Structure formats: structure tokens, C-alpha cells
Amino acid sequence: MNTGDLSTLLVWAAATSFTIALIAYTVDMARIAEQAQKRTRAAVPAMAGASSGPVSAAAGSADEAAPDRSHRAEGIARSTHLLGVALLFGGIVLRGIAAGRWPTANMYEFTLVGVFMATLVLAIVQRRRAIPFISVVVLGLAVLFLATALLKFYVQAEAVQPALQSYWLVLHVGVAISATGIFTVAFAAAVLQVLRDGRENDHSHLVAPWSRGDGMRRALSGWAVTGPRFAWLEQVPDARRLEAMSFRLNAVGFVLWTFTLIAGAIWAEHAWGRYWGWDPKEIGTFVAWVVYAAYLHARTTRGWSGRRAAYFVFVGYACVLANFTVINLFVTGKHSYSGL
Amino acid sequence: MARYRPEGLEDTFADNPADTPTAPAADDAARDGGSRDAADDTAGGSSSPAEPRVVVPAIGFFGWLRWTWRQLTSMRVALLLLMLLAVAAVPGAMFPQRAQDEAKVATYLLDHPTSGPWLDRLGFFDVYASVWFSAIYILLFVSLVGCILPRTKVHFSALRGRPPRTPRRFTRFPAQGAGSSADEPETLVRAAEKVLRRPWLPLWPRYRTDVRDEGGGAWSVSAERGYLRETGNLLFHLALVGLLISVATGQLLHYRAQAIVIQGEGFANAKVAYDTFEQGTAFDPSSLDPFTLKLDDFESAFDPTTLNPRDFTAHVTLTEPGGDPTKKTIKVNHPLDAGGAKVYLTGNGYAPDVEIKDAAGNVAADGPTPFIPQNNVYTSRGVIKAPDVTGGQDQIGIVGYLLPTAQQVDDTTWQSIYPQPGNPMLVLTVWHGDLGLDTGVPQNVYELDESKMTQSVDEDGKPVTLYVKMGETVDLPDGLGTLTFKALPRYVALDLRHDPALLYVLVFALLAFVGLATSLFAPRRRIWVRAAPGREAGDGRTVVTAAGLARGDDVGLQPELDRILAALPLEPPAEPAADTSTTSTPTSTQETP
Numbered sequence A: 001m002n003t004g005d006l007s008t009l010l011v012w013a014a015a016t017s018f019t020i021a022l023i024a025y026t027v028d029m030a031r032i033a034e035q036a037q038k039r040t041r042a043a044v045p046a047m048a049g050a051s052s053g054p055v056s057a058a059a060g061s062a063d064e065a066a067p068d069r070s071h072r073a074e075g076i077a078r079s080t081h082l083l084g085v086a087l088l089f090g091g092i093v094l095r096g097i098a099a100g101r102w103p104t105a106n107m108y109e110f111t112l113v114g115v116f117m118a119t120l121v122l123a124i125v126q127r128r129r130a131i132p133f134i135s136v137v138v139l140g141l142a143v144l145f146l147a148t149a150l151l152k153f154y155v156q157a158e159a160v161q162p163a164l165q166s167y168w169l170v171l172h173v174g175v176a177i178s179a180t181g182i183f184t185v186a187f188a189a190a191v192l193q194v195l196r197d198g199r200e201n202d203h204s205h206l207v208a209p210w211s212r213g214d215g216m217r218r219a220l221s222g223w224a225v226t227g228p229r230f231a232w233l234e235q236v237p238d239a240r241r242l243e244a245m246s247f248r249l250n251a252v253g254f255v256l257w258t259f260t261l262i263a264g265a266i267w268a269e270h271a272w273g274r275y276w277g278w279d280p281k282e283i284g285t286f287v288a289w290v291v292y293a294a295y296l297h298a299r300t301t302r303g304w305s306g307r308r309a310a311y312f313v314f315v316g317y318a319c320v321l322a323n324f325t326v327i328n329l330f331v332t333g334k335h336s337y338s339g340l
Numbered sequence B: 001m002a003r004y005r006p007e008g009l010e011d012t013f014a015d016n017p018a019d020t021p022t023a024p025a026a027d028d029a030a031r032d033g034g035s036r037d038a039a040d041d042t043a044g045g046s047s048s049p050a051e052p053r054v055v056v057p058a059i060g061f062f063g064w065l066r067w068t069w070r071q072l073t074s075m076r077v078a079l080l081l082l083m084l085l086a087v088a089a090v091p092g093a094m095f096p097q098r099a100q101d102e103a104k105v106a107t108y109l110l111d112h113p114t115s116g117p118w119l120d121r122l123g124f125f126d127v128y129a130s131v132w133f134s135a136i137y138i139l140l141f142v143s144l145v146g147c148i149l150p151r152t153k154v155h156f157s158a159l160r161g162r163p164p165r166t167p168r169r170f171t172r173f174p175a176q177g178a179g180s181s182a183d184e185p186e187t188l189v190r191a192a193e194k195v196l197r198r199p200w201l202p203l204w205p206r207y208r209t210d211v212r213d214e215g216g217g218a219w220s221v222s223a224e225r226g227y228l229r230e231t232g233n234l235l236f237h238l239a240l241v242g243l244l245i246s247v248a249t250g251q252l253l254h255y256r257a258q259a260i261v262i263q264g265e266g267f268a269n270a271k272v273a274y275d276t277f278e279q280g281t282a283f284d285p286s287s288l289d290p291f292t293l294k295l296d297d298f299e300s301a302f303d304p305t306t307l308n309p310r311d312f313t314a315h316v317t318l319t320e321p322g323g324d325p326t327k328k329t330i331k332v333n334h335p336l337d338a339g340g341a342k343v344y345l346t347g348n349g350y351a352p353d354v355e356i357k358d359a360a361g362n363v364a365a366d367g368p369t370p371f372i373p374q375n376n377v378y379t380s381r382g383v384i385k386a387p388d389v390t391g392g393q394d395q396i397g398i399v400g401y402l403l404p405t406a407q408q409v410d411d412t413t414w415q416s417i418y419p420q421p422g423n424p425m426l427v428l429t430v431w432h433g434d435l436g437l438d439t440g441v442p443q444n445v446y447e448l449d450e451s452k453m454t455q456s457v458d459e460d461g462k463p464v465t466l467y468v469k470m471g472e473t474v475d476l477p478d479g480l481g482t483l484t485f486k487a488l489p490r491y492v493a494l495d496l497r498h499d500p501a502l503l504y505v506l507v508f509a510l511l512a513f514v515g516l517a518t519s520l521f522a523p524r525r526r527i528w529v530r531a532a533p534g535r536e537a538g539d540g541r542t543v544v545t546a547a548g549l550a551r552g553d554d555v556g557l558q559p560e561l562d563r564i565l566a567a568l569p570l571e572p573p574a575e576p577a578a579d580t581s582t583t584s585t586p587t588s589t590q591e592t593p
């Protein structure tokens, strides 16, 4: 078995490890939900039978560490998560050795490093007190991306074409991927923020009848954030703190993204003879950058902070992902380096 | 001092807490009042209407202008314009763009005869030069300037002023602390000031402080740090303006040229020497620096198994006016600087050197012709035109392929298996007639105008195909003459670009980056410490209270406050004072204002 194959094996092992962590975090989350549900039932016995009545969200209860989490599940989740990060790191290093260069030159490698960054940032953010929901979102995406990388993006490890032979491959691409990883965790925090905000404010679109397609609403009504299924939301930090967490990560991500943009322009000046040419990838990067700039402005604009600012994070993250997937796979441009 | 703020900006920090005791949680009415003041301030008048939206009809032309300006420079409109900019940039990735690929646009128009022309009229094939795209970014930048200049002024005066006075009550601040001591209030406050001013760089105090005697034996210090945050923010926005101006200047003053240079040949830097030449409106072509550049050799390397390229190097001789010829190399990622321009290696290929003699034995064409590579093994297509036939014979046009390393697949099929010239072969078909070169209409050298030509065919009516290896001479069909494949030099495609604004673009981009990082990561904080004689007169104890406020969310605020209090000779308060909460753990008091 050569180094390249060993690298692939390690990546598979990492994917498996993350899957176990994902399951363990889901179990952990389910336990919290169950306990929280029991408590609300006990507290409001009359509500137990109501199908979709809002359960009053006792805001503020979030700060005590959840007493009834599954410690075993959390332990397994943490250790397999870290194991996955380590395995993935090994896979990336071996990949670099097999190719004899920095391993960020095609889509397969981008994905590996991006997942590595996201899971590493996740581990750092969660080091003191894990919020299982954020892990479920990030690890879910991580497993999805690793599987796609292994099954769809995989290419043999080899040296790169002349246009990529530059130290900017490390700076520009490395930083772009790190930014993507950080945006991923920030995105998960923003999702949680919106859910938590809905529950805190007793606000769900699934509660009041819709003017059209009410059947669908009724089918989904079990999933109202105000309903018992989301009782675990009361165990997570309040929306304000989640927004602060999301912002801090997004701010770091945005600065790195700005660097990516500038570094990309400098590199384009060397390699393609112009610093900016509205190549599809450049457009994608620019659009995502502007959306995140809008997010920063939204946070400080009256009436747009909090929940609404989180929507910008969703759009921004969607742009980052589309820039990586849609533009690499379906649009031809100068950035045809996916290796596919 | 009235502070300027763009309308719609939510910023607890901009309110002077001394003026509004409930600053961190100022209710909407108070905020509205604040921003109206700010708005009045921008307009520079004191008589502007209190509620612009409502009184629009009555305010007349100038009032209306003022209202428009205020809207334009508001945060809400900035937000809207940013989102619009993001949306407007997207079609450029969905539709082919003239600036990048004219041919693709033409194809699109052919494929979509109904929608195409409409999209064209609306500018969808030239998005970044379209009226709507330009309108959005110009409005955005007008808004930005209108927003940033007044803020810069306010920031400068804040830099010169004193930190804001200590508010009377600390109740509503996100970070608080308290303690008591046997020391004198003034001693305690001076000690606190010393801690606050402890430098983090030599000679650069952490906080700017202001100690006041509040009367009744009470002393307080107010401190502020993080002016750098606002400085960074302003620097960032101003640098964006600089960036836009530099890019536009570059557009005016640049030129860009493309040349195909065959091994052993060269060119002089003059407009006529180029295949394409494009310039900004303010560039004067006679100012071109007349250096000459000659291609001596070209090297390439490929991966033997995947055939992907590994290296391209052009060895050239550069002669600057009045200078000696110097040997240089040009590689991808390593352009050559020549005469104020950069020379980029953008392509390469083979230019088969072919001699064609007509039926009378006269040379009708001689020399290398660039062929265009079609795939990764450099199967290249080209056209050789032989116009100089003698005595009224038909002109000859040759169309065909070069296979650098030819390998026979079956009787009539050959293919190239390697990009390097291992076994070069030309596979050609022959046309004769009128090449159409005399019409005066410029012709594409890579295409044959077949309208007045006939193709040579064999007795079955199939086109005659010639297979010519290097060094061979073959007879042309129909007795047209002979063809000799003499040699196989390489050629390179070079791009020249001159943009005098490049350095400024880079500098402004980097300034923007530095400004951004500072504005996002430098914490901006205010801290107040007050020491007053205790309530129970005569016990001789001093009660110390402290509060902190930060711009945005700031996890470090409470720890910093705790650190400052810990440096004072304090005991924790016996029971919480009426108007302060206890010094509690950072996590539970910390709030996002």
C-alpha cells in the first residue's frame, strides 16, 4: 500500500469516526430533549394532551449546566470527534507527502482540509461546554462532505500544473478553506440562535393556521420550535449569547475571507495577468463577501439585528457553499482546478 | 457635542452615557431622539423637520434634497444597496460575458433568439459595465462617503476630547463590580487610574483616563480605550474609496496587448506589432517603451502518466532601448518586467515550418505557422495559406492537424499520444482556388475562407489526406505542387499589461484589510470607577463601585473590570449596595448591549 492509499484509508476512518460522534451527539441531544420534555409535562400537566399548543418557554433556565445529559454519549461523542480530527489530519499530511506538495490543489483536497478546519474549530468552540446541537449540524455537514469527497471528488495524488506552482496555493487556498470551516461553525450557531429565539419569543410559523396548504402545516406542526419536541432548546445558551458566538466566528471568518479575496487578486495578477476579471469564482467570492459585509451592517442597523442578522448568515453561508460546489462543478472559468 | 451617526445605526456606545443614564438599554424613544439630533447635525441646520418622513410635502425642494441625502446615507439604505450589489453581481456568473468571451455570447444569442436580444438590451452580457450595476455601486460609494466623512470628523474631535463623564448610576451597565476599603476615595481613584493607564506597549497607555472630584468627598475616574476600533473602521471604509479610485485610474491608463511569438523570432513594443491591443481612454500609445523581445527557446515538461503539464519556461532575450540584450525567462506565475509593463506567458504550442512550392516549382509559402492545441496531447489545428503562386495558378490552402507524437491506430487513423515532439506528423487536406486575401477585409489566420475554394478529392470523392512526417516532402494532389515539413519550432502566446495604478490598488486593499481587522478585533471599552464615603457616616470606609461598557459584544469586559478592581486594596462589599449588583462571574453578568 502506498502513501496515497494510506491517506485515503485514514480519511475513511475519520469519516467513520465523525459518524459515530454524530450519532453520539444526536443521542445526547435526544436525551436532553426527553428530559426537558418530561419536565415541561410535569410542570404543565394540562398541556400534555394538547397537540400543538405553545409550551411556554421558560427563558433563562439555560445557564445551569444541563443536569440530565447522557454523560456516556457525550464522552463517546467528544472522543470520537477528536479522534476523527486527528485521523483526518493524518490523512491530509500523508496526502501532501504522496503528492509532494501542499495538499490544497483540487476539490478533494479542499474538502478534506475544509472539513478538518470546521471540525477543529468546533472542538475549540466546544471545549468547555459542548452544545450538542451545534456539533450535530457541523458533524452532519462534515460527514456529508467527506463522503462526497471520497466518492465523487477523489483524484489521484499528483504534482500540480504550472499555474498552481506558487506559495499562494498555501496562503490563498489555505486561508479560504479555513474561512469556510469557521463559517460552517458560525452557521450552525446561527441556526441554533434562530431556533432558540423562536422558542424564547414563543414564535412559530407552524402554530397559526396558514391561508394555503394548511394540511402541510398540520403535518409539520409537531416540529414547531415552541412545541415539546424542541423543549431541549431551553437547555442551550440564550439567543443573545448564541448570536454573540456566531458573530465572533463570522468576524474571524470574514477577515480571513477578505484576505482570501485580496490574496486571490494578487495571485491572479501573477498567474493570469490581471488582478480582477469577474471570473465565476471571483464573482462567487465577491458575492459572499458582500453578503457578509451586509451581515455586519445588519447587526448594527436598528431593526435588523438579532434574528434578522442571522438570516444574512444563512445567505452568506449558502453563497460560500455554492461558490465551492456549483461554481467548481457546473461553471467553467479560470478556476478549473477541481481536478474533475 | 452632538455626535454624528448615520441614521438607523444602532449603537449604544455612541450615546454619551453621562447624558442618558439608561444608555445600554435606551428605549426606542430615546434612541429616536438621538438619531434625529444626529441627522440634524449632518444637515448642518437647526430648523430641519422633526419627523422627515411625515412632513415631506411641506419641506420644499431643499428639504426634500436633504431628506434624500439623509436616506441615502442611512444604515438601512447602505444595507439595502449592499444586498442589491450582491444580487446584481450574480448574473455575471450565469450568462456569458462580452468582456471574457465574446464568442460564447454570440453562441448564446444564436441559441436563444427570443430571450437573447432582450437580455442583451438589459445588459446581461456585460453585467459589470451595465447601467444598473454601476448605479448600485456608485450610490453605495456616495452613501459611504456621505456616511464616513462626518464620522471621521466626530472621531477626530473625540480623540481630542476627554473620556465621557462618569454616569450617576451604574445599574444598567453590562459589567459591574463593587468593594469597600479603608483608604481615602481620592487615593483609590488615583490607584485605579494607574492600573487603567498601565501601558500595553511602552508609552502607549491602555486607557485614556479622566479623574474628577465629584464633590461630597466622592471621586471618580472615567476611562476609555479602543479609539483604534473606530479608526480602523474609518480607515477601512476610506480605503475602499481609495481602492475604487485606483481601479478606475488603472482602467483609464492601462494597456493590454497580446502577441504570438515563434521560436527564433521577436517583436518590438509598438501597437502594430500586436495581434490585439486594447487601451484605456487616457493612454497614449506613442508613449510605449520601444523594447524588443525575442523568443530563444521554449521548454515544457509533462507528467509521464497523466500527461498534465508540470512546467513551461520561455527563454527570451530582452533589449531595452539603449541597453544591452539580456537573457530572461518567463514562466507562469513569474511574469517578466519590461518597459513598465509585465509580460505574461499565457499559452504555447507548435508552429510547423512548412515550405510549399507551386506546380512551377516556385516557393508559394515558407515559414512557421502557429497551430492551436486542441487537447492535452497537443493535437493542434492550423491553416497554412499559400497565396504567392505564379502565373495565374490556383492559390493553395492547407487545413489540418499536427500530431506531436504520432501513433497509428488503424489504416487511416493516427493520433498523438504525447505532448512532446517524439514523432511529429502533419495530417492535412488540401484546398485550391481563391484564398480571398485581396478583398481588404481582415481575415482570421486560423480559419480558411472556403467560399471560393475547392477541396482536392480522390476518385471516390473523399477528401485527399496527406500524412507528412518531419523532413519529408510530398506531392500535393491535383498537381498543385509539393509540400515539405521542414521543422517544428515552438511558439508562445504572450500578454503584455501595463497598469500604473497597480501599486495603489494593492496599498488600498491592504489598508482596507488592516482597517477591517482592527475594527473587528480591537475592543472598545469604557470603564468607570467611583469611590465615595460609605453611607453609615463615621465608619471611615470608602465604597467603591465600577461599571464597564463595550462596543458590540465583548467577553473580555467583565474580566477586565474584575482585574482592575482586584488591583485595588478592596474587600468585597458586605452586602450589595443598593444601586450595584455584586461582582459576579463573568458569564452571568456579561451581556451584549
Ligand code: HEM
Pocket: A293, A296, A297, A300, B006, B009, B011, B072, B073, B074, B075, B078, B140, B141, B143, B144, B145, B147, B148, B233, B237, B240, B516, B519, B520
Ligand atoms: C462599499 C460599501 C461598503 C462596504 C463593503 C462596507 C463594509 C463594512 C464592513 C466589512 C464593516 C465591518 C467593520 C465593523 O463592523 O467594524 C462595516 C462597518 C460599518 N459600516 Fe460599512 N461598508 C460599506 C458601506 C457603508 C456605508 C454606505 C455606510 C453608511 C451608511 C457604512 C457604515 C458603516 C458603519 C457605521 C459601520 C460600523 C458598524 C459598527 O460596528 O458599529 N458602510 N462596513
